[in-house]
Amino acid sequence: MDIKLSQCFVAVDDHDKALAFYRDVLGLEVRNDVGFEGMRWVTIGSPAQPDVNIVLEPPVADPNASLADKQAMAELMAKGLLRGVIFSTDDCDATFERISTAGGEVLQEPTDQPYGVRDCAFRDPSGNMLRFSQPRRS
DSSP, X not given: OOOOOOEEEEEOSOHHHHHXXXXXXXXXXEEEEEEETTEEEEEEEOTTOTTOEEEEEOSSOOTTXXXXXXXXXXXXXXXXXXXXXXXXXXXXXXXXXXXXHTTOEXXXXXXXXXXXXXXEEEXXXXXXXXXXXXXXXX
């Protein structure tokens, strides 16, 4: 049996700010932009991975969610406590330079990790952590 990742979801509180970051800073392409019942889903992805999609979705993507649930998610997002995405890159330092120069919120400068990668980390405009990982060169 062959199983592959097709799509993953990242909660964002402002799709336009998220697009400015993911499209304009990271260079991901917009593949779909759909609105439904006052909500919006934007599908993005790397041109190098046409069958892997990242869906930027509302923090609570259920139109029937309670006000309390929506408020709880907004609070978690504001604290940066929701999970993010790990991207691979062939040059961690160049990736760091490009994103930090564009104003990305730095969480960690490029660092050689004991588990065999060199990586750096940023927050997206919604507070999600994004890591950029490169296999360590020998």
